[in-house]
Each structure stands twice: as C-alpha cells, then as structure tokens.
Amino acid sequence: MSSNAPQPQPGILEISPYVPGESEVPGGLKPIKLSSNETPLGPSPRAIAAYKSAADSLDRYPDGAATALRAAIARQYGLNPDRIVCGCGSDELINLLAHAYVGPGDEAIYSQHGFLMYKIATLSSGGTPVPIDEKDYRADVDAILARVTPKTKLVFLANPNNPTGTYIPHGEVRRLHAGLPSSTLLVLDAAYCEYVRRNDYEAGLELVATTSNTVMTRTFSKIYGLAALRLGWAYCPAAVADVLNRVRGPFNVSAPSIAAGVAALEDKAHVEKAVAHNDRWLPWVAAEVEKLGIGVTPSIGNFLLMHFPPAKGKDAASADEHLKARGIILRRVAAYGLPNCLRMTIGTEPDNRAVVAALAEFMGRK
Numbered sequence: 534m535s536s537n538a539p540q541p542q543p544g545i546l547e548i549s550p551y552v553p554g555e556s557e558v559p560g561g562l563k564p565i566k567l568s569s570n571e572t573p574l575g576p577s578p579r580a581i582a583a584y585k586s587a588a589d590s591l592d593r594y595p596d597g598a599a600t601a602l603r604a605a606i607a608r609q610y611g612l613n614p615d616r617i618v619c620g621c622g623s624d625e626l627i628n629l630l631a632h633a634y635v636g637p638g639d640e641a642i643y644s645q646h647g648f649l650m651y652k653i654a655t656l657s658s659g660g661t662p663v664p665i666d667e668k669d670y671r672a673d674v675d676a677i678l679a680r681v682t683p684k685t686k687l688v689f690l691a692n693p694n695n696p697t698g699t700y701i702p703h704g705e706v707r708r709l710h711a712g713l714p715s716s717t718l719l720v721l722d723a724a725y726c727e728y729v730r731r732n733d734y735e736a737g738l739e740l741v742a743t744t745s746n747t748v749m750t751r752t753f754s755k756i757y758g759l760a761a762l763r764l765g766w767a768y769c770p771a772a773v774a775d776v777l778n779r780v781r782g783p784f785n786v787s788a789p790s791i792a793a794g795v796a797a798l799e800d801k802a803h804v805e806k807a808v809a810h811n812d813r814w815l816p817w818v819a820a821e822v823e824k825l826g827i828g829v830t831p832s833i834g835n836f837l838l839m840h841f842p843p844a845k846g847k848d849a850a851s852a853d854e855h856l857k858a859r860g861i862i863l864r865r866v867a868a869y870g871l872p873n874c875l876r877m878t879i880g881t882e883p884d885n886r887a888v889v890a891a892l893a894e895f896m897g898r899k
C-alpha cells in the first residue's frame with residue numbers, strides 16, 4: 534500500500550473480522566445448521582404476521598425512537614421506557630457502547646473466552662482489549678478486578694457466556710460491580726438469559742435499576758427467533774441512554790423489526806415452548822455426547838461446548854469435517870481460544886439425534 538493511501542484509525546487493521554456460523558455444506562445437502570445459536574422453533578407466528586403487515590408501509594421511515602417497542606419491553610419487565618435503547622441487534626449496542634466510552638489509551642476488559650464482539654468493538658474504537666483468564670471456563674471475578682485500572686472504561690460480561698455456556702451467579706456479578714470504580718461501565722450481555730433456569734441467576738435489571746454504571750443488553754435473535762431482523766435493546770442508566778441516543782443512527786431499527794418485536798414479546802407461550810424444548814434437549818445432548826467420550830462444559834444456554842480428544846483423527850477439526858460430510862454444521866471456536874472444541878446449538882429432536890448418531894460414528898461407537 535502506498536504511504537499516501539487512506540489509512541484507517543489505529544487498531545482497525547488489528548481486527549480479525551467476525552466469522553459468522555457457516556450455513557452451507559459440500560454436495561448441496563440441505564444442512565442441519567446448528568452453528569449460530571438460533572432457535573429451532575422459529576419466531577412466533579404473531580411476529581411473522583406483524584412483520585408481513587409492515588410491508589404495506591415500506592415507503593415511510595420508521596419511528597426513530599422505536600416508541601412502541603420500548604413501551605412493550607417496559608410493560609413486560611416493569612421498566613422505565615426512557616432508559617431503554619433499541620439497536621440493530623445487540624451487536625450494534627455493544628459497538629455503540631465501545632464507541633462512546635472507549636478511545637485510544639483506554640481499556641475494555643472481558644473474559645478469556647468471552648463473546649468475540651467485545652474485542653472487535655474495542656479495537657474499532659481505538660481502545661485496548663484486555664482479556665482475563667477464566668477458571669473452569671467461567672469468568673473469574675477476582676482476576677477481572679485485579680486487572681482494573683483508571684484506564685478501564687468498560688467491563689463486558691456475557692452471562693451466560695457464548696461459546697462456553699457458563700454463567701456466574703448474581704452474587705458474583707454484584708461483587709464484580711462493587712469492586713469497580715464508579716467511572717467504569719459494567720456491560721451485562723444477557724443474550725441468552727431467557728433460557729436460564731437457575732435461582733441464583735439474574736440478567737441484570739436490578740443492577741441497572743440501582744446503579745449508575747451498569748448496562749444490560751438483550752437480543753431478539755435467540756429465543757425470539759428474529760435473528761434475520763437484527764433487533765436488540767439495552768437497559769441503561771438515564772445518562773448512558775442519553776449518550777447512546779446521541780451516537781446511534783436516527784433510524785437504526787426498521788419498522789418491520791419494531792412491529793415483529795412487539796408481537797414476539799406478546800407471545801409468551803411461544804417463548805415458554807422454546808424454554809421447555811431446551812430444558813428437554815440440552816441435558817439429553819450433553820449426556821449422550823459425554824457417553825461417547827467427548828467432554829462437555831455444563832451449559833445453561835441453548836448451546837453446548839464440546840471438547841474433543843486431542844488424538845489425531847479424533848480432534849475438533851476432524852469431527853467438524855466428519856459432521857459436515859453428513860450435512861451437519863456446528864461451530865468451530867478456535868477464534869475464541871478453543872481450538873479443540875465445537876459448539877453445538879440445541880436443535881429440533883431429529884437434528885439433535887442426527888448429531889449424536891454422527892458423533893457416535895466419529896468416535897467409533899457404532
């Protein structure tokens with residue numbers, strides 16, 4: 534490149550672009566796609582109907598404040614709608630938070646195997662990403678707090694985390710928050726919280742309500758089955774909501790997305806069905822896979838991290854190849870520092886059974 538060529542800001546060329554879950558397999562087979570933590574049940578029929586009816590007004594700009602959606606979210610969770618900011622997926626909100634609060638010389642902390650977007654968002658804001666070692670694939674609160682300095686502007690915590698599926702209890706999240714200076718913003722990414730069935734878990738609403746430096750992000754991409762629409766939201770202290778509203782695009786959420794999101798929230802039975810499906814199949818897949826001699830990290834999300842034996846021909850890359858040849862796509866997670874693991878999203882019953890059968894064959898148990 535000539536030295537006169539336009540140059541991006543420092544940090545940008547250090548970014549390894551996010552690689553989405555694959556969706557095609559060789560040979561034109563119809564794939565069993567379990568690579569992006571999408572729901573096997575699809576969206577609520579009510580959300581699809583609302584999306585279609587929005588097709589009649591595509592000539593109009595959307596309501597830039599997403600008023601109806603913020604009101605629906607506020608009603609559902611008993612929140613102040615003025616402190617909700619909607620985004621083009623929670624990815625956008627993560628990016629906007631980094632953009633607004635991190636600059637050159639600043640640091641953002643996240644856990645070692647934390648969601649990849651934290652690193653990307655931090656680098657793209659010119660900041661320095663600081664990954665912190667985990668303990669047993671779980672965020673380590675003491676290690677995070679030990680690394681906080683006046684430069685730490687953000688601490689990102691995916692709870693539950695993707696791709697490990699682990700979580701830290703609310704008491705630990707509170708302890709993390711209590712150890713942070715008031716100038717550091719704690720971002721609780723609760724993309725999978727609807728799946729969680731643990732008494733000691735809290736998505737973050739309470740901390741956001743009672744502190745001035747906690748934000749919680751949520752998504753419609755997972756349990757609501759609306760990944761294609763790109764819809765997420767953040768619950769924020771008033772001052773942070775004000776900041777996000779200044780930096781976001783004025784029409785960052787489309788009208789069909791707003792309509793579908795409102796309808797999806799109203800269909801509580803659909804969400805309950807998805808939770809029940811996950812409760813049935815997550816433990817089944819975990820147990821069956823373990824029986825085959827493949828390790829699993831206990832998960833409370835809608836996905837499972839599998840650890841393959843290191844032996845040549847039995848490792849994660851070989852397993853991935855074996856599964857793909859049978860039309861099954863899981864997620865390689867080497868980019869998360871987990872080169873010998875695959876992440877599987879819990880699918881339909883036939884899909885789950887197909888994965889277990891293919892893995893049994895791979896491990897020579899069939």
Ligand SMILES: Cc1ncc(COP(=O)(O)O)c(C=O)c1O
Pocket residue numbers: 569570621622623624625648691693694695722724751752753754760763764765
């Ligand atoms: C932990 C976590 N946060 C955020 C996201 C982004 O979701 P969205 O589709 O809302 O951008 C994902 C998606 O995989 C995720 O796993």
